[in-house]
Amino acid sequence: MADQGNTKLDGSITSYCIEHAATQKSKCAACERVIPHKSLRVAEVYRRTKKVKKDKARHTWFHFKCWKVPDYLTRVPIEQFRGYLALNDKDKSRVQRVIKSGAGSSWGQLMEKQKPVKTEEELEADKEVQAKKDQKKKEDDESMDMDMTEVLTGTQTKSSKxxxxxxxxxxxxxxxxxxxxxxxxxxxxxxxxxxxxxxxxxxxxxxxxxxxxxxxxxxxxxxxxxxxxxxxx
Incomplete structure (x- = not known):
């Protein structure tokens, strides 16, 4: 089925495509970070009229995890998502899952929800581990400062004397x-x-x-x- 896109009252057409980045020149419109080469990306393709060819259209790129599902793709067959059929099975499965989650969903949000919620005991244990790491780092920094002071001033501790x-x-x-x-x-x-x-x-x-x-x-x-x-x- 051909991708007809979402035609608006002013005659403009907005469609969507998904692919693996051919270069590292595109930047995500959501997080403003570079989209790595060969990583999965999504584009919102805007054409003022049907006469404008798709390769001449304005492409707004997103990381797949940053892109939010538009209402349009939840109402049309998934084949309308240009580039979907060329994806491997793993990527197809991810696309299906995020679209089924509804308009406004994103892969990043889905992954965040999957993270297990830690209990109070686990959170307290994490705090203790972090406190020990911070204390060790502080002691190492103080030891380094003392050594440097001895070198620069010529002073020595009792043990060094x-x-x-x-x-x-x-x-x-x-x-x-x-x-x-x-x-x-x-x-x-x-x-x-x-x-x-x-x-x-x-x-x-x-x-x-x-x-x-x-x-x-x-x-x-x-x-x-x-x-x-x-x-x-």
């Missing part, structure tokens, strides 16, 4: 251990167990100890140890 102090102590202990190892290794005879430690060897040990950056007290203690060892030769 303790951590820094421990790192310094660990480094000192490591250096002391290296110095003691150097001293012990240097004083050990390399090949002959009966070989005597010379003053030159002791001086070399003292020089190596001085090269290692240690607190003054530790250096003095190591030097005394070397001198005492030299006295036994």
């Amino acid at each position: 303790k951590k820094a102090k421990k790192e310094i102590e660990d480094k000192k202990a490591e250096k002391a251990g290296k110095a003691e190892k150097v001293t012990t290794e240097a004083l050990k005879p390399k090949t002959d167990k009966k070989a005597k430690v010379t003053k030159k060897a002791v001086k070399e040990v003292v020089a190596k100890v001085k090269e290692i950056k240690l607190p003054k007290e530790d250096l003095l203690e190591l030097e005394n140890f070397a001198k005492e060892f030299s006295a036994f030769k």
Whole structure:
């Protein structure tokens, strides 16, 4: 059946077509958003007279979910909805359903009504979940702000000061251990167990100890140890 359209007293004709968007250039007249390529869209086609060809008519486009069923399509066979026959079964089913819902209905409204109504307990649970998310986000933001403040101002929290102090102590202990190892290794005879430690060897040990950056007290203690060892030769 040909689409004759809804002819008005002034001779103008309004008809409707439905299709999948061939481009992404059209914009929905209801929500004013772009209609994505290949998504289902509906057009209100306006012609001033029958002489105007349909491809030259004024098309007002809508997202399928935004489009509201006109009274005209509820009173004529669904085939009058141009483009309907070319749709797949799923889209045909959606079109039939929205038209049967009556004039002024829209697919978006039907989907909204289908959403299950939550009980008071579920709504309260949702609020608690959202409150926890907001609290965690707030704590994360505060933590980030504190870290940035420390970086920019050079200040440190108690935990960061303790951590820094421990790192310094660990480094000192490591250096002391290296110095003691150097001293012990240097004083050990390399090949002959009966070989005597010379003053030159002791001086070399003292020089190596001085090269290692240690607190003054530790250096003095190591030097005394070397001198005492030299006295036994």
